[in-house]
Amino acid sequence: MNNKRIPGDTPATVKMPVPPHPQQRHAPLPWSQPKSDRHDASIDARTRAILESPSYRQADQDIDYLNTDATRGTRLQIDYQKAENLLTEHNIQHTIVVFGSTRITDEETAHANLQALNQQLAQTPDDAILQQRLKVARQLLIKCRYYDVARQFARRVSEASKILPDGQLLIMTGGGPGIMEAANRGAFDAGSKNIGLNINLPHEQYPNPYITPELCFRFHYFAVRKLHFLLRTRALVVFPGGFGTLDELFETLTLMQTRKLRPMPVVLVGETYWRQAVDIDFLVAEGVVDPEDRDLFWYAETAEEIWESICRWHRLNGTRLPCDCSDD
Template sequence: MTEKKSTTAVPGIPTPPHPHFRRQPLPECQPKAASEDLSAPERIRILTESPGYRQADQDIDYLNLDETRGVRLQIDYQKPEFLLEQHNISHTIVVFGSTRITEPATARQRVRALKEELAASPDDPELVRHLRVAERILAKSHYYEVARAFGQRVGKAGKTLGDGELVIMTGGGPGIMEAANRGAFDVQGKSIGLNITLPHEQYPNPYITPNLCFRFHYFALRKLHFLLRTRALVVFPGGYGTLDELFETLTLAQTRKIQPIPVILVGEQYWRRVFDVDFLVDEGVIDEEDRDLFWYAETADDIWNGIIQWHQSNGSDLFAD
């Protein structure tokens, strides 16, 4: 039984003051009265509403100045780092790919709609072009299902290993990234989305784990977080953004700025057209050993088994620090 503390006053010892409130307000807690100066209230209003009076950490205009970029860089890094640590995220598998590759049903619907429009306007060259592009997206839409199945594999493995030990991480957007987050969601696994602020409005995909959906101001800090905890990079067909992340990772591994990690290009036919590594070797601008920085895969099982095998061959534990 806990002993009850005595509240009896001890002679000569004052009662402890309240930690927040005073019985008598300090002079600065009262504005100068209008009875003393009729202009005082208006002048105080002007002062308290002026930019200089804003507390620095609550002054958005000040924090957005060029001169405070260093502070923004720091907190752009620190907030996600703090939350990832709070959620015990230790290892990730990063998935990149096009935001434009939709699930097959959506891709088929788009093709049907364009064919109907073209039937009504058969001589419209823009409709012809849009239909051609939509048909190419439809041809790649099976990658949505591959990414979703892979997300399920990682989600199941992460749940077996323990909280935060292996988690899917994507760029947080639609398309392939949505599919990977959705796969983890399907099996009640955690997944992370690293969104980026853009000049136009955007939304994260709905399958990211709440409190693991981040929004960055700086691409550089976003890229840093993609690689800090990753044990593999899985790259589906994509455009400029996907290529940017892929080539930066390959460059870091080539120069050993990071320890090499498994890099898997999903869809060999696509990637051999986009990225002719043999041409680069023949031209002498990369070495033959740089071919070994990545390989190709087609299915979720191919990807997952390849990652496991790579780490075994490397003598590394996929889940070790």
């Protein structure tokens, strides 16, 4: 023991040791080196087998163990917690979530796809599969206007929220291509931060390049991703889409119908599309949906209609958006 007296207010009669180094030691501990194989040539191999055994891996660094059924609860927790910590760290308080098809692209891309299919069909004009793909490509070209509306809307929201402290009202999407890209791109155009919640899939979904890098997340569980979509959102804007879009829309409507989630604006963009895709009036007439639940959403066509109706809903509800400075 080092019993040197430490200068200062310590009484001369007290022999207090100098505080030890937090990491280093003068003398190594007995277990800091493996047992020597001086008397047994098999010791090295046995020690190596222990160190390489899966059981010896530290639990939080053992990917194989963390991917077992037994640790699903832990994975659910950290899948939620990482995004929650970072969103809180970046002061993300309110969002507007935009959903829609990954297949609805900008007009330039849609034209290029259509041209490529026309060229292929010219080589094999009787190919029924190509003919069907060409028909679909023409429909998607018509829907390019939704890409433009999503981009315009996100830019409108982002410009309106510039009066707020950073992070107060941001666009959030599923992080992928199509309508999601358009919304992230609109916020990017306005110089605003924006959020993408990507998902791990068997076939990789790359995040679109317009998401703010430190606000792009990748989830393992759809359920946790859905939770983060709704925790901070002040409105849901839904463009034409397929299974994924319908899933997010109806889960949100169900949560609002049952009041597990406080009602908020839900805007379906493109009335003609939505009335054909989902006949809500038929469901009401059949008695499987209450008439009052028909009022959980409405239709809009333009970026300005979407934004103004969201602001008006919140004013009527007494939950004015933080950047809504318009008069009643």
